Amino acid sequence: MDLSIAALHAAYRDGVLTPADLVTQLRARIQAHAAHNAWVTVLDDEALAPLLARLAGHSPDTLPLYGVPFAIKDNIDLAGVPTTAGCEAFASTPGTSATVVARLIQAGAVPLGKTTLDQFATGLVGTRSPWGACRNAFDPAYISGGSSAGSAVAVALGEVTFSLGTDTAGSGRVPAAFNNLIGVKPTRGRWSTHGIVPACRSLDCPSLFALNPDDARCIMAVLDGVDCKDPFSRAGPPVSGPLTGYRLGVPLPAQRRFFGDAPQHYARLFDDTVARFAALGAELVEIDFAPFAETASLLYDGPWLAERYHAIRTLMTRQPDALLPVTREIIERGALPSAVDTFDAMYRLQSLRAQAQRVMRDVDVMLVPSAGAHFRIDAVQAAPVQRNTELGYYTNFVNLLDMAAMAVPAAFTDDGLPFGVTLIGPAFSDEYLLALAHQWLAQADLPCGATGRHWQAGPVPSPPGRIPLLVCGAHLSGLPLNTQLTERGAFLLESTHTAPCYRLYALAGGPPLRPGMARVSDGGAAIEVEIWSVPEAALGSFVAGIPAPLGIGKVALADGRRVSGFICEPQGLETATDITAFGGWRSYLASL
Template sequence: MDDVDVDAVVERAGRAEGVWISRFGPDELRERAAAVDTGLPLAGVPFAVKDNIDVAGLPTTAGCPDFAYMPDRNAPVVQRLVDAGAIVVGKTNLDQFATGLTGARSPYGAPESVFGGGLISGGSSSGSAVAVADGTVAFSLGTDTAGSGRVPAALNGIVGVKPTRGLLSTLGVVPACRSLDCVSVFARDLTTAGRVLRVARGFVREDPWSREGDRPLIAQPRMGVPEALDFFGDSGQEKAFARFGGAATVDIGPLLEAGDLLYRGPWVAERLADLGEFLAAHPESVLPVTRAVLETGHGFTAADAFRAQHRLQQLRNAADRMWERIDVLVLPTIGTTYTHDEIAADPIGRNLNLGRYTQFANLLDMAAVTVPNGFTADGRPASITLFGPAFSDETLALAAAGIKTDDTMTLAVVGLHLDGEPRNHELSERGATLAGTARTAPRYRLHLLPSGAPGLVRGDDGAAIEVELWHLPAAQVGGFLAGIPAPLSLGRIALEDGTEVTGFLCEAYAAAGTPDITASGGWRNYRSSGGPNS
C-alpha cells in the first residue's frame, strides 16, 4: 500500500456518502503502510471496521453519538488482522446499535447500494458492505445477529461470511444480542474472505463466547433447497433462485419459526440487558424506530423466555435432523429488494421481510456464506446464502466456490465508455459485450463536464439521449465499480420503451454551470457536430 494507494483510498472514502463515521488521516495511513512487514499475510491490505467494534484511536459510536466512547485497545479480532499487516482505514456506518437490516437507521446518514436507484444498502453493517463494494477497501468487518453480515452483501453484490458463532471473537464488540452476536467478513471474492478468516479466527480466553471446533471437510456436499419460498411478489428474485432446482428439497418451516423468535420473542429483551440503562437515561439519543424495537423487550417475562428456549430446543432438534439428509442448505439471501422510499413507508414490516431467510442462523447455531447470484431482469442484485451446521465453514466456502452464475448486468453508458471511446476497454477487458443502442426516456439532460466527458443528469425538462447497452458479467461488476470517478455514479436510467437499466449518472451539482449539450441527442452526435475530440 504505497502513497498512490493511500491517496486512492482517501479519495474514494471522502466521496462516499453515509458510509464512514470516522477515519484515520492520510498521514497516519502512510506511516502505517510504511511500517508494515511485507512478508505478513495481509501486508498493506486496507480494511474497514463496523463502528460497533473497537479500534484504538477512533471512537466507538454504535451509530449513536451520545453513546460514543474511546477504546484504549483494538478488539482482538481487529488486532489479529493488524498483526497480519492489514491497515484499518476507519469505522463504518451501521443501523443504530446494530438493530435493523435496512441501512436506513443511523443519524450518520443512510448509504445507498452501489447499484444506485435509491436502493437500500442493507444493514445493519451498511457502511462495511458499501466500502468493499465501491472499491475503497479490500475487505471489512461487520457483525451479524439476524443477517447483518449477509443482507448488505446481497444488496451490494459482494461476498458475506457469517462464521460459526464464537469462531471470531466478539470481545470489544458492543453487544446487540450477546448470546447470538457474530463478527462477519465482507469481501469482493471468496479467496479474500478466506484469507481474512484464517487470520482473524482463533480462541480468545478472555472472551466467554469464544470457541473453536472442527468438522470434516465435505468435498462433494449434498445440497438442499426449500420446498416452498415467499419472494414477496418479486418474480425477478424468484427466477434468479430457480436455477438451483434439482437438489433435494427440505421443509424449512422449523427454521422460519425459529427466526420469528428473534424479533417477535424474548430475545428482543436480551438487547435490553446491555442497552436498557442507556435507553432509559437517554431516550432522546436513540432513533424512534430503534427505540420502538428495543422497547418491545419490556413486554416479555422470565417465563416467556423459558418457554421460548424450550421451543427453540425443539426447533434445533428438527434442524439437526435436516443435516441427516443434506450437508448444505441453499436459500435466497433476501426474497426481494427495497428502495429507501419503500422502507420509509413500512420500516418494521419490510425489515422483517429482509430477515426472513437470515435471522434463524445464529439461533440454530449455523454457519453461512453469501455470494452474488447475478441480477434480475430489472437490474436488481440477486444473491444466495449457503447454510451448514456449526463448524462447517470450510465446506460452505468450498461449495460456494463451486457455484457459477452466468448472469450479466445490463449497463447503459453515455460517454467515454461507448464503443471506440477511450474508456471502453474497462468494459471489454472485463468480458462485457455490446447489446445495442437505445434512447432514454425524455427526462434527462446531457452536460459537458470540465473533464471533457459528458454527464447525464436527471431533469424535469429533459430530452431523450442516446445510450449504448452493455452486458457486464456479474463477477466483474465490483471491479468495474471501483474505477468510476466522481462525480459519476451508477443509478437507474429509464429508457424510451418504459424499461429501466443501471447506468451512468452525474451528480447535479457537478453539472451546474457547465455547457448543456442536450440538444445534440447524445455524445456521438455532439462529437460529430464539432465537439471536443472530434
C-alpha cells in the same frame, strides 16, 4: 485498480505501489462516493501514520495481509477512534482494538476508518442511521442492506479490499447480497466478539465482506483462534463434505417467500440458481422450511430482544430520545419479557432445533435466497418494521440454530441489481461452505462488487479434513481401481497436467494394468492426471494398499503447485514400457 490481495502484493513486490500511496488514492475515492453515506470516520494522516509505520521492515512475504486496506463497522473497536454504534450519545473512544481488528493489523492490514450501520445493529435495511440512509452501490435509490451497511458498500465500491461487519440476524448476509459480495457469517464463537458492542451477546458474530473466495480464505485464517477475553469463544473440528454429489437442501416451493417481488423476479432467479447448482453436481433435496421459519420469528418476537435492551439499558433509561424512534420502539420491548417467557421461548427453540436437525440429516448443505426482495429506500421508510421482518425470513434462524452461512452472488435482475443466495451448514462447516462458494463463483463469471472486475478463479481447494491426492493410472475416474477412492468418500477436485518434467511407463504385470510416473531432469513431458480429495482418516488405509514399486510423493503441477501423488521407484521401471508419448494413461489404454 484491482484491490485483491494477490494484485496488491504483486504491485508492492514490483515497486509500483506502496501502502501509503494506496491509502491516498483510496481516501480520494471515498470522498468521491460520499453521497452513499458509507463512512462515519475516515482516518486522517495523523491517525494513519502509526498504522503505516508498523509495516516498515516487512513485505508481503512476511505479513499475509501486508498493506491490505479494510473498513470496520462502527460497533467494533479501533484504538483511538470513537465507537458510536450509530448513536452519538453512546460514543466512547477505546484504548485498545477489538480482537478481530488487532489480529488483522498484526497481519499487516491497514484500517481506513469506521463505517455506518443500522443503529445498535438493529435492522437489516441500512437506513436507521443518524448520518442518513446508506445507499446501495448499484442504485442509490435502493437500500444497501444492514445492519453492516457501510461495510458492504465500501467493499463493493472498491474503497477497500475487505471489511468487518457483524451478524446476529443476517447483517453480514443481506448487505452482501444487495451489493454483489461474499458475506461470511462464521460459526458462533469462531471469531472473537471481544471489543464489539453487543446486540444479542449470546448470538453475535463478527462477519466478513470480501470480493472473492481467495481473499476471504486468507482473511478467515487470520481471524481464527480462540480468545480468552471472550467467554463465548470456541473452536471445533471442521465439518466437511463432497464437492460433487452433495445433497443440497432447498425450501419447498410453497414455503418460499418473495414479498411481492414480481418486478425483480427473485423467484425465477432462485429457480435458475438452483438448477445451475444441480448442473454442477449437486443432488437437490426439497426440505421442510417450517422449523427454520418459525425459529426466525423468535428472534424479534421472543425474549432475545432482552439482550438488545441489556446492552444499552443505561442509555435507554437515561436518554431514550438519543435513539432513533424505530430503534427505540424495537429495543424498548426487550424490557417486557419475564423469566417465564424466556424459558418458554428456550423450550420452543430446543424443540425447533431438534426438528431442524432432523431436516439437516437428509442434506449436506442448505441453499436459500439471501433475501426475498430488494426494497427502495422510500418503501422501507414507509413501513420500516414490516420490510425489516421480511428481510429476515431467510436469515434470522441461523445463529439461533448454531449454523454457519456463506452469502454469495448469484445473478442480476433485469434492472441491473444483484441477486444473492446463501449456503448454510452446521457449525464449523465454514471452510466447506467457502469451497462450495469457490466452485460456484468459478463458473458464474460475475463481477466483483460494483467494481466491474472479474475474479480469475483457480482450482477449488480441498475442503478441511481432506488431502488432495494426484492419481495418474488405474485410479482415474471410471477405471478399475477408482472405487478404492470413492468407497473411502473421496471425490474429484480437478483434471489437470503435471509440469513437463515427467515420463510415464506401463509397468509389467496385471491385471489391472498400472502405469508408473517418474520425474526426469530432461526429456520430460506434461502428463494428464486427476486430483482427488481424500478424507484424512481414510488416507492411511489407502496408502497401505499401494503395491511396490509405486508410492506417494510430491508431484509438480503445470501451474507450479506441488501435491501428494503417485510416483514410481526407479527399479520398477527396468522392465516397463515408456509410454510418455501418449500424454496420459487413458490415451495409452485407448491405443490398446
